[in-house]
Amino acid sequence: MSSWKDNLRTIEPYVPGEQPDLPDMIKLNTNENPYPPSPKVQEVLDQYDINALRLYPDPNSQHLVDAIAEYNGLNSDQVFVGVGSDDVLAIAFMTFFNSKKPILFPDITYSFYDVWAELFQIPYVQKPLDDHFEFVRSDYYGENGGIVIANPNAPTGVVQELDALRDIIDHNRDVVVIIDEAYVDFSDHSALELIKEYDNVLIVQTYSKSRSLAGMRIGHAMGSAELIAAMNDVRFSYNSYPMTRLSVEIGAAAIRDKAYFEEMRKRVVDTREWTKKELTRLGFTFGDSKTNFIFAKHKTIPGEVFFDELRKKHIFVRRFGNNPRIKDYLRISIGTQKEMEILVQELEKIEKMH
Amino acid sequence: MSSWKDNLRTIEPYVPGEQPDLPDMIKLNTNENPYPPSPKVQEVLDQYDINALRLYPDPNSQHLVDAIAEYNGLNSDQVFVGVGSDDVLAIAFMTFFNSKKPILFPDITYSFYDVWAELFQIPYVQKPLDDHFEFVRSDYYGENGGIVIANPNAPTGVVQELDALRDIIDHNRDVVVIIDEAYVDFSDHSALELIKEYDNVLIVQTYSKSRSLAGMRIGHAMGSAELIAAMNDVRFSYNSYPMTRLSVEIGAAAIRDKAYFEEMRKRVVDTREWTKKELTRLGFTFGDSKTNFIFAKHKTIPGEVFFDELRKKHIFVRRFGNNPRIKDYLRISIGTQKEMEILVQELEKIEKMH
Numbered sequence: 001m002s003s004w005k006d007n008l009r010t011i012e013p014y015v016p017g018e019q020p021d022l023p024d025m026i027k028l029n030t031n032e033n034p035y036p037p038s039p040k041v042q043e044v045l046d047q048y049d050i051n052a053l054r055l056y057p058d059p060n061s062q063h064l065v066d067a068i069a070e071y072n073g074l075n076s077d078q079v080f081v082g083v084g085s086d087d088v089l090a091i092a093f094m095t096f097f098n099s100k101k102p103i104l105f106p107d108i109t110y111s112f113y114d115v116w117a118e119l120f121q122i123p124y125v126q127k128p129l130d131d132h133f134e135f136v137r138s139d140y141y142g143e144n145g146g147i148v149i150a151n152p153n154a155p156t157g158v159v160q161e162l163d164a165l166r167d168i169i170d171h172n173r174d175v176v177v178i179i180d181e182a183y184v185d186f187s188d189h190s191a192l193e194l195i196k197e198y199d200n201v202l203i204v205q206t207y208s209k210s211r212s213l214a215g216m217r218i219g220h221a222m223g224s225a226e227l228i229a230a231m232n233d234v235r236f237s238y239n240s241y242p243m244t245r246l247s248v249e250i251g252a253a254a255i256r257d258k259a260y261f262e263e264m265r266k267r268v269v270d271t272r273e274w275t276k277k278e279l280t281r282l283g284f285t286f287g288d289s290k291t292n293f294i295f296a297k298h299k300t301i302p303g304e305v306f307f308d309e310l311r312k313k314h315i316f317v318r319r320f321g322n323n324p325r326i327k328d329y330l331r332i333s334i335g336t337q338k339e340m341e342i343l344v345q346e347l348e349k350i351e352k353m354h
Numbered sequence: 355m356s357s358w359k360d361n362l363r364t365i366e367p368y369v370p371g372e373q374p375d376l377p378d379m380i381k382l383n384t385n386e387n388p389y390p391p392s393p394k395v396q397e398v399l400d401q402y403d404i405n406a407l408r409l410y411p412d413p414n415s416q417h418l419v420d421a422i423a424e425y426n427g428l429n430s431d432q433v434f435v436g437v438g439s440d441d442v443l444a445i446a447f448m449t450f451f452n453s454k455k456p457i458l459f460p461d462i463t464y465s466f467y468d469v470w471a472e473l474f475q476i477p478y479v480q481k482p483l484d485d486h487f488e489f490v491r492s493d494y495y496g497e498n499g500g501i502v503i504a505n506p507n508a509p510t511g512v513v514q515e516l517d518a519l520r521d522i523i524d525h526n527r528d529v530v531v532i533i534d535e536a537y538v539d540f541s542d543h544s545a546l547e548l549i550k551e552y553d554n555v556l557i558v559q560t561y562s563k564s565r566s567l568a569g570m571r572i573g574h575a576m577g578s579a580e581l582i583a584a585m586n587d588v589r590f591s592y593n594s595y596p597m598t599r600l601s602v603e604i605g606a607a608a609i610r611d612k613a614y615f616e617e618m619r620k621r622v623v624d625t626r627e628w629t630k631k632e633l634t635r636l637g638f639t640f641g642d643s644k645t646n647f648i649f650a651k652h653k654t655i656p657g658e659v660f661f662d663e664l665r666k667k668h669i670f671v672r673r674f675g676n677n678p679r680i681k682d683y684l685r686i687s688i689g690t691q692k693e694m695e696i697l698v699q700e701l702e703k704i705e706k707m708h
Contacts, residue, residue: 013590236367
């Protein structure tokens with residue numbers, strides 16, 4: 001007998017990092033910022049007239065789009081906003097990846113890419129990173145339906161230089177190349193300038209890490225006006241009003257507060273560099289992270305041991321146990337300096353016990 | 355030469371009602387509530403610690419899901435939440451409509467259904483409503499890939515009784531039947547009780563109309579735990595954290611304030627009934643609306659005339675000029691009593707001029 005269950009889209013969903021909520025926890029598992037968002041966000045809430053919430057938001061989220069465009073020196077028609085960069089990336093996949101040829105991305109990268117490909121029935125091939133977690137450029141020279149590069153890459157933290165990206169793009173002018181810059185604010189450079197040269201390059205960024213607003217779900221894409229218009233057509237075919245009124249106003253206020261942003265970013269980067277030295281001292285190895293996390297492996301002790309022992313102390317880090325290439329790595333988000341000092345103490349204890 | 359443009363998903367997007375923002379306007383074009391949301395929403399904002407916004411939301415939106423379940427006497431595993439009912443419906447289409455057979459819905463109904471079908475490449479057939487905008491039940495007896503019924507229907511405002519829905523569902527136990535109850539709080543009854551009898555019925559509702567929270571983008575679906583689990587798998591394959599932290603807390607607080615909700619709902623319904631009498635007096639005809647809008651046609655004067663003249667006075671209503679069956683109808687949202695009195699005065703002036 002036929003059943004409604006025959007017509008289900010069955011899919012193995014992405015599993016996000018857990019969201020424990022313990023008063024004494026040190027949460028270093030989902031790459032959130034340890035510092036609060038800009039005080040300008042508080043001002044938005046303090047002054048907000050809730051009567052406005054009875055109305056639909058502006059479908060174009062114009063206040064937010066304009067603020068992001070201004071910050072980045074772009075026209076507003078070069079900016080697309082969504083409900084976190086996951087929403088932005090999902091729409092980009094749906095909009096641009098409708099070829100029969102496979103899209104390409106690395107074997108070790110953001111683990112949502114293959115989930116979206118499955119969801120939207122996009123063929124894909126994962127190209128292995130080399131043993132230093134670097135891209136093999138020539139893997140991306142052949143025919144394909146599009147390319148996705150996280151830069152800096154996650155969970156490795158490793159960054160590709162602009163000339164490597166440019167080389168890959170030069171070999172792929174007939175497909176869309178997405179550069180996912182979720183962590184770019186903790187690195188030295190963005191590939192944003194490439195959108196002036198290439199009409200097929202889309203840069204995706206997020207408010208969730210460097211702007212301390214993971215809870216407000218704001219992400220954005222930047223590219224040629226043609227790319228952005230195509231994404232908006234798909235967006236408006238899915239949901240006319242994706243962003244809450246509060247997200248739009250909070251996002252616009254936050255991006256205008258450059259001084260606060262620079263200060264908080266510097267704090268995270270300084271703590272990251274301190275943590276790298278300590279991890280080296282304790283016998284960990286890792287790529288040169290340009291993000292707000294470090295992806296590290298101990299020379300002798302398995303990742304699972306650290307993961308479980310830290311958890312007992314309510315210190316949460318992330319592990320990707322299902323992937324044999326990286327099962328011994330811990331992805332450790334950068335917390336406050338104080339939190340990282342406690343982490344290092346605990347790692348040292350675990351190391352001495354084993 | 356091949357181009358990235360060859361792989362675009364090209365689609366005619368849904369066009370939402372315009373969002374004018376004039377200080378003196380009377381906005382009756384997008385079925386928003388004229389009254390502010392519950393004062394409990396203000397309390398949430400007043401007490402909110404913005405430091406929490408640095409963290410991702412709970413992927414399950416549990417506070418909100420639990421509050422909706424409690425309000426409706428359901429288990430939490432029977433409730434799904436999304437970014438407005440548009441997001442909820444889009445995910446339901448993606449999850450449940452993967453048959454080669456066409457899904458069915460009326461020719462005059464919420465104009466997003468065919469847009470989602472196009473977006474997700476779902477075959478569909480639109481069944482004409484009869485001349486009183488009523489469903490022809492037998493149109494839904496044949497083989498199909500699923501059914502979508504807006505009840506009360508939009509933009510007609512007409513409601514189907516439960517026995518009609520039950521009849522359609524009894525003929526369609528092997529597909530999912532979605533009942534879109536965006537306007538149900540302004541009618542006498544919901545089909546919610548049917549989810550206890552039928553594991554293939556999904557009820558979709560929204561906070562955007564009766565709860566005065568269009569600006570916060572909150573919608574929900576209710577159905578068997580199996581239906582909800584399937585939607586969650588698709589949801590988590592698209593975006594792990596769809597709802598902002600503020601949406602979750604505001605939504606939970608709003609639905610718990612039943613007294614305020616009942617009072618505002620009664621005000622809208624009372625004004626609707628007053629407006630019906632006045633429209634009849636002015637020579638309009640309309641179905642018996644059980645929503646927060648009236649879909650009305652004048653016996654002699656074309657809809658376009660009223661639409662344009664009202665617009666000059668900054669009174670915005672909605673018209674569906676592209677559809678010949680309904681091009682002379684105006685969809686007039688119910689505003690405050692005072693706003694509707696002004697509307698009636700202006701309609702009367704226009705009538706006398708023509």
